[in-house]
Amino acid sequence: MKQLNKYNAGWLALSVIIYFVVQMLIQADVIDYYYQITLMNICMDIILALGLNLIIGFTGQFSLGHAGFMSIGAYCCAIMMLKMPDLTGFLLGLLLGVIVASLVALIVAIPTLRLKGDYLAIATLGISEIIRIAILNMGDLTNGAAGLSGMPILNNWTLSFFGIMLSLIIIVNYIKSSPGRATIAIREDEIAAESMGINTTKYKTIAFVIGAFTASIAGSLYASSFSMIKPDNFGFMKSVDILIIVVFGGLGSVTGTIIAAISLGILNMLLQPFGQLRMIIYAIALIAIMVFKPGGLLQHKELSMKKLFGRLSKKNTPKKEASK
Amino acid sequence: MSLLQVEKLTKNFGGLAAVSMVDFKLESNELVGLIGPNGAGKTTLFNLLTGVYVPTSGEIVMEIDGKKERLNGVKPYVITKKGLARTFQNIRLFKELTVLDNVLIAMHQNSKAGVLASIFRLPKYYRSEEGMRQEALSLLSIFDLDNKQQELAKNLPYGDQRCLEIVRALATKPKILFLDEPAAGMNPQETADLTKQIRKIQQDFKITVVLIEHDMSLVMDICERIYVLEYGRMIAHGTPGEIKQNPKVIKAYLGGEE
Amino acid sequence: MDQFLQQVVNGLSLGSIYALLALGYTMVYGIIKLINFAHGEIYMVGAYVGYTAIQNWGLGLIPALFIAMTFCAVLGVLIERVAYRPLRNATRIAALITAIGVSFLLQYVMILFMGPDVRTFPETVPAKIFKFGGVQVNEQQIYIFVISIILMFLLQFIVKKTKMGKAMRAVSVDSDAAKLMGINVDTTISFTFALGSALAGAAGVLVGVYYNSINPLMGAAPGLKAFVAAVFGGIGLIPGAMLGGLSIGVTEIMVSGYASSLIKDAVVYAILILVLLIKPSGLLGKNKKEKV
Ligand SMILES: Nc1ncnc2c1ncn2[C@@H]1O[C@H](COP(=O)(O)OP(=O)(O)O)[C@@H](O)[C@H]1O
Ligand SMILES: [Mg+2]
Numbered sequence: 001m002k003q004l005n006k007y008n009a010g011w012l013a014l015s016v017i018i019y020f021v022v023q024m025l026i027q028a029d030v031i032d033y034y035y036q037i038t039l040m041n042i043c044m045d046i047i048l049a050l051g052l053n054l055i056i057g058f059t060g061q062f063s064l065g066h067a068g069f070m071s072i073g074a075y076c077c078a079i080m081m082l083k084m085p086d087l088t089g090f091l092l093g094l095l096l097g098v099i100v101a102s103l104v105a106l107i108v109a110i111p112t113l114r115l116k117g118d119y120l121a122i123a124t125l126g127i128s129e130i131i132r133i134a135i136l137n138m139g140d141l142t143n144g145a146a147g148l149s150g151m152p153i154l155n156n157w158t159l160s161f162f163g164i165m166l167s168l169i170i171i172v173n174y175i176k177s178s179p180g181r182a183t184i185a186i187r188e189d190e191i192a193a194e195s196m197g198i199n200t201t202k203y204k205t206i207a208f209v210i211g212a213f214t215a216s217i218a219g220s221l222y223a224s225s226f227s228m229i230k231p232d233n234f235g236f237m238k239s240v241d242i243l244i245i246v247v248f249g250g251l252g253s254v255t256g257t258i259i260a261a262i263s264l265g266i267l268n269m270l271l272q273p274f275g276q277l278r279m280i281i282y283a284i285a286l287i288a289i290m291v292f293k294p295g296g297l298l299q300h301k302e303l304s305m306k307k308l309f310g311r312l313s314k315k316n317t318p319k320k321e322a323s324k
Numbered sequence: 325m326s327l328l329q330v331e332k333l334t335k336n337f338g339g340l341a342a343v344s345m346v347d348f349k350l351e352s353n354e355l356v357g358l359i360g361p362n363g364a365g366k367t368t369l370f371n372l373l374t375g376v377y378v379p380t381s382g383e384i385v386m387e388i389d390g391k392k393e394r395l396n397g398v399k400p401y402v403i404t405k406k407g408l409a410r411t412f413q414n415i416r417l418f419k420e421l422t423v424l425d426n427v428l429i430a431m432h433q434n435s436k437a438g439v440l441a442s443i444f445r446l447p448k449y450y451r452s453e454e455g456m457r458q459e460a461l462s463l464l465s466i467f468d469l470d471n472k473q474q475e476l477a478k479n480l481p482y483g484d485q486r487c488l489e490i491v492r493a494l495a496t497k498p499k500i501l502f503l504d505e506p507a508a509g510m511n512p513q514e515t516a517d518l519t520k521q522i523r524k525i526q527q528d529f530k531i532t533v534v535l536i537e538h539d540m541s542l543v544m545d546i547c548e549r550i551y552v553l554e555y556g557r558m559i560a561h562g563t564p565g566e567i568k569q570n571p572k573v574i575k576a577y578l579g580g581e582e
Numbered sequence: 583m584d585q586f587l588q589q590v591v592n593g594l595s596l597g598s599i600y601a602l603l604a605l606g607y608t609m610v611y612g613i614i615k616l617i618n619f620a621h622g623e624i625y626m627v628g629a630y631v632g633y634t635a636i637q638n639w640g641l642g643l644i645p646a647l648f649i650a651m652t653f654c655a656v657l658g659v660l661i662e663r664v665a666y667r668p669l670r671n672a673t674r675i676a677a678l679i680t681a682i683g684v685s686f687l688l689q690y691v692m693i694l695f696m697g698p699d700v701r702t703f704p705e706t707v708p709a710k711i712f713k714f715g716g717v718q719v720n721e722q723q724i725y726i727f728v729i730s731i732i733l734m735f736l737l738q739f740i741v742k743k744t745k746m747g748k749a750m751r752a753v754s755v756d757s758d759a760a761k762l763m764g765i766n767v768d769t770t771i772s773f774t775f776a777l778g779s780a781l782a783g784a785a786g787v788l789v790g791v792y793y794n795s796i797n798p799l800m801g802a803a804p805g806l807k808a809f810v811a812a813v814f815g816g817i818g819l820i821p822g823a824m825l826g827g828l829s830i831g832v833t834e835i836m837v838s839g840y841a842s843s844l845i846k847d848a849v850v851y852a853i854l855i856l857v858l859l860i861k862p863s864g865l866l867g868k869n870k871k872e873k874v
Contacts, residue, residue: 114862122854123854130848130852133844169443173443178432178453178456181421181428181432182429184429194376195400196409196433197404237802251675276694277694280694283686283687284687287683290669290672295672295673377874
């Protein structure tokens, strides 16, 4: 059974431990209702930022429109849940959301991913604005600027945890595979990648679609967290929030993204009582972090089971698995 | 017909004809030299043949399984799939990645595990990864780079970077390998060693190698045929012996006076 | 036909405000390749300075405009000095995030001092209406249009004819080479920020005159719009920014007039994407291919 090598088993154990520890803290009311909201938000941000990091950090394509795909997931799920206010409705909505979001991503990716750098950024920004305005103008289906309300609140730690695990598995497994390496090669040198036989458009598109897929999962969780959504929740500023997490954590670092989402989420919560000063402190922190640590927290570095095991068991085991 | 046949190939940059009306032929399993002064259009010719630039006019035709296929205007990755690989004059490795990953990326087009098999970690994924890793290491061992597999490409010494470029190109399983000044920046001894290694690769892999190299004596030594470019035009072609005697070549290399 | 001309007139006055803003974006981008997301907030600050000058100090439009432009120029230089200069060799995305940080900072500092509410911009220009056939032009529109044109000519003159303007162009082509030629790159970049920010300040005051209302978050949407305008015309190019600003202003007014104001932004973005797909470097931009 190669699937259950010791590194994968290590990851599995770590996740299970995290899940149960948090679950126990919730049960013991250490993480009370108020903290749980922060927790849900952090979980969504992790999912969103993982997907965006795949696009920006690993593929090197600058997207400023991540919130657009999140809104597709949120609306699909909300519409479904209003018809079927239970877990089945949520799951069907989630499914519908990822399908629609992936399709939209596929359709817009093929022409726009030819653009480079800032041009791509502005085009993706445009796409997410178009998505937002489309949702605004969909009549009763989306209820315009007022948005949809009355969805059941189903999101909880377990659901969020599964959302994160699903996104993590998709993204990490993808990165650490041959198609994933081909994708990273595009970031490193697009011309060289193409000369090594890599269909760059194809792999950019795949990364973009996976990003949209995961953003849609986060959107569905959002729709089932607050019982109301409106197009303004998914504007440019939301995309910027996600971008900040990605850059703060380090482009191309999954571990960094997770740490950044957690720390920024907690920072945000701690700053709540400061009222108007909150955003000023946040802004200064943002500038200071970028000025003093422009590469993010963990530039390219990752928490690695392999290194961890290597450090624990002093015997230098020869590298048997390709999974790092 | 020949393995690769180029007719009247032309590339203009604005008013400059970097490559102009070039005829060029490659047979299978040979080592061909491409020489010419700086700015003659050698790199541009490689860029045209590998699809990085689209020709202004002319024909590039390759014989694949007995059938003729036009390669002009075809995307670089498709051309690579058809068996043309290259190195870059100004090294273009995937700098932040390991030596091993650089080679694995070049093997991707022949990899068997697709996106879904990779995401769901199907047995196919593990089989294909292991197979690719073995193959990559054996290619790296040609230049003794297998013991540096986990180093980042950017941290390799300059000479090793050039060798890694060659290994990476070989990993695409080419029929024709274009090497753009692989010995640039090396001392004469290193250059001689590398050139011998290139000859050996050409024979071991039974592929066609086209070599751009400035050290004339080396080119004369190891190449079976030589093409000479000057100002974008192919001014001569023939065996090393013929090229040495060719008045146009002598003039091009010794200056315009004569 | 009259209605159409009316829309064009309205579009041009809105468009000239976008153009003034887009010029700042484009100059800064041209010289340090930074999307200065704080640019919209400088415009907002300009509006508030103009407001204070007119409302509290009882000044007229032109002195208020002058004060706002000076204030914004200083602010722009300061921001570059403190926040952007340390990041000049960092990744562009880090600089972008910093710019976003600066824009938050300006927004919320303004909220702290002036409150989050909308304020009515004092009336300085008489609301006189001129009729040309069936087309109405009010005096505010004339002011906006004339002032914008004067400022753009001034800018063209500075960039084309003065020593500093030549230095700006040199640095934007190749800052290392410019340095070797003895150009003080830091000063040149500061000067660029001063110019761009002054124009943004002017745009802020003019928008106050036009819409009669200002608020601390007013810079976000037009800032984005102006950046779109700059990209649309070909980023880094001064004529491109003017063309882009005017086209986007006219498009917006036309879509609002003939279809629905709800979809105007979507149409603007759709056109932008189409333009980029056909001409990836914008209307007036030149396509550059990487030399291999
Ligand atoms: N992308 C390009 N744009 C404009 N000119 C180019 C480009 N690529 C090459 N050239 C020009 O074409 C000519 C041939 O260059 P090159 O093929 O690099 O010569 P060589 O490799 O023989 O030294 C040179 O004058 C060079 O400046
Ligand atoms: Mg060359």
